[in-house]
Amino acid sequence: MNKPATRKPAARRKPPLRIRAERWLPLLKPLRRLSIVAGCVLLVSFIALFSFLFYLRNQTLPTASISQASQMLDQQGQIIDTFHTGENRQSVPLKSISPYLIEATLAIEDQRFYEHLGFDMKGLARAAVVNLKAMETKQGASTITQQLARNLYLTHERTWNRKVKEAMYTVQLEMTYSKDEILGMYLNQIYYGHGAYGAEAAAQLYFNKHASDLTLAESAMLAGIPKGPKYYSPYNDMKNAKDRQRTILATMVDQNILTREQADEAGEELLAFQPLGTGKQDGIAPYFRDYIRSVAIDQLGIDERLFTEGGIRIFTTLDPEAQLAAEEAVEKGIPSSSEQQAALVAIDPRTGYIKAMVGGRNYKTNQFNRALAKTRQPGSSFKPILYLTALQEGAMTAVSRFKSEPTVFTYDEGRKTYAPHNYNDKYVNDFIDMRQAIASSDNIYAVNTIMSVGADKVIEMARSLGITSNLQPVPSMALGTFPVSPYEMASAFGTFANNGVHIEPTAILRIENSKGEVLYEAVPQAQQVVDPAHAYVLTSLMESVFETGGTGNRVSALIKRPVAGKTGTTATDAWLVGYTPELVTAVWVGYDKDRKLTPTEAHRAAPIFANFTETALSSVPPKMFAAPEGVVTVYVDPASGKLAADTCPNKRLESFVSGTEPKEVCGEHSDKAASSQQDPAKEASKSWWSQLKRWWTD
Structure with a gap:
C-alpha cells in the first residue's frame, strides 16, 4: 500500500483587518462599556455641578450684620467723634x-x-x-x-x-x-x-x-x-x-x-504712631456732640441703632478753632479751684451756624449742658429785646427819656404794684435816654419802657427772635426775671446782628448713610422779623455798653473791633451777650445750685466773652456794623432829647430810623442845628472804634 505523499502546508495568510478587529471585539466590549459609563458620569457630574452652581447663584447670601461706626465731622470735614457699639x-x-x-x-x-x-x-x-x-x-x-x-x-x-x-x-x-x-x-x-x-x-x-x-x-x-x-x-x-x-x-x-x-x-522710615486711646477728636466739644446726638435722633428722626451702628456721617457747623477758643476762654476765665460753672454758645448770625458750644467746665464729671438749660434768669441782658420792641412799635427812640429814681409801678388795673431797684441802688435822679439806660443798665428806665409798650408786645417780639422759654406779661419781665437758655439768647441777638433777619440756629448741615446717600440736608429758613433800620439803631445803642460808662467798658481794651452787646446780672447769674457782624456769643456764669455770686464772680462773664471773641476772630479783619437804608445820623442834646445846636456843649451823634429823628433844635443854645460833623474835643473821650464809626456814618 503506497504511502500518501506529504505536502508542506501552505503559509497562512493574515486575515483582513476587519477580520482581525473582530477577533478583538470581545475584548473591547467591556472597555467600550466603561467609556460610555465614564462619559455618562462626566455628563451627570457636569449637569450636577452646573445645577449646583445655578442653585447657589440664585440663593441669597445670609444677611451680614455688620455694624459701622458713625462719624461726626466739623465744618472743615475733620472727624470730631465716632459713635459705635x-x-x-x-x-x-x-x-x-x-x-x-x-x-x-x-x-x-x-x-x-x-x-x-x-x-x-x-x-x-x-x-x-x-x-x-x-x-x-x-x-x-x-x-x-x-x-x-x-x-x-x-x-x-x-x-x-x-x-x-x-x-x-x-x-x-x-x-x-x-x-x-x-x-x-x-x-x-x-x-x-x-x-x-x-x-x-x-x-x-x-x-x-x-x-x-x-x-x-x-x-x-x-x-x-x-x-x-x-x-x-x-x-x-x-x-x-x-x-x-x-x-x-x-x-x-x-x-x-x-x-x-x-x-x-x-x-x-520712622513712623509716627498716634498714642493709643488719644486722638485729636477726643475731648473736643463733648457738650456739642451730645447736642448733635439729641438733634439727630429726637428732632430729625434718625434711628438710634442707625446712629450708632449704621455708619452714617453727620456734617456739623462746628468751627474747631472757635471751639478751642471757647474752651480755653472758659478754662482761663474761672479759677481751677472754684466750683463756679459757665456756658457759652457762639453762632454766625449770617447763617445761623453754631460755631462753638461749651456746656460746662468739666464734661467728665458733669454732662449737664448749661448752654441749653432754660433755668437761668438773663437779667438785664434781656433788655435789648424790650428796647427793640419799643423802637419798632414807634413808641420810643434813642432819645426818649425817663427819670432814673426809685419808682413804684402800678399794673393789673391798679391791683398790683412793682418796685424795682437799680444795681446797688444807684440812681441818676434825673432824666436819661435809651443810650444811657442801656450803657448803665438802668432798671427804672426798663420798667418804664415795658409799661409804655406793653408786656404782650415784648413777648411777641421775643418769640419772633427765637425765645421759646416761658414768659409772663408782667413788669418784672423787663429785667429778665424769667429763665432762658444761652442758646436762646445767642439766637435772639443774632437777629440784631443780621439786620433783623432771624435764622434758626443750625448745628447739622447734612447726614449721609454709609453709601454716601443724603438722609437729611439742612435748609435754614431766613425770616425778616425786624426792620433793618431798627435793628441797626439798637446795635448802635448797644455799642455804648463797651464805651466809657458802660457796664462792659472794663473789657473794651481786650476787643480790637466794633462790638455791641449787653451785660446781665442777678443775684445768682451773670451774663454777657454780644456780637460783631460775624459772630454772636452768649456767655453765662453762675452756680448749679443757685448760690449767690460775689462781685468778682459776677464780673467773669465779660472777660470770657472778650477773650473768646478776639481769639475766634483773630484771622478776621475788623468790620463795622453797616448802616442800612432808612437810617439817619444827627447830633442831639442828651439833656433835652432835641437836635443839638452848634453851641450845645454836650452834643452827641445819634442814629434814628428816618422820620423819627428830633425836629426841634435845643432852644437853650441856638436856633441852628449842629451839622453832623465830628467834634474832635468831645470824640477824643470815646473809644477809637467809636470815632471811626462816627466818621464812617458821616
Missing part, C-alpha cells in the same frame, strides 16, 4: 483706600486674587507641601474671598460643617460681586486690633489720618496686623510689627510691585 468701623469706598495698602494686603494675603475664582489651587498645593515638610500647619491658603465669607457669615470654629459652608459662601460671593467689590468689603471688614475694624478706622487709630492718605511704610505696617493683631500690633510688640512690615515689603519686591530701594526706604 463695640466695633469701631467706618466703611469707605475702595477708591478712598491708599493703593499702597491695597497692594500690600494683596501681596501678603492673596497674590492671585484677581486670577482665581475664589480658591487658589496653587497656593493650596504650596501650603500643603510646606505643612507636610514641617509636619504641622505652618502656612494657610485661604483666599481673601474665603476670609471674607468666614468673617461675614461664619464663626472661626474648625469643623467640616463650617468648611463646607465657607466654600459655598465663597462661590456665592464670587458669583455675586466683582473682584473690586469683594476686596472693598474685605478691607472695610477685617480686624486691625484695638477695636478698629476696617482700613479707615485703623488709619485713624494708628496714624490719625484717613486711609486714603497712608504712606507705603504705614500701609505695609497695617497690612501685617490682621494675621494676628495681638502679636503684630505695634502697640503690643514693636519688634514683631516691624519684622512683619519688612516681610511684606520684601514680598512686594519679589512680585515686582516695588524696587528694592523703595522697600528699603519704607522699611527705614
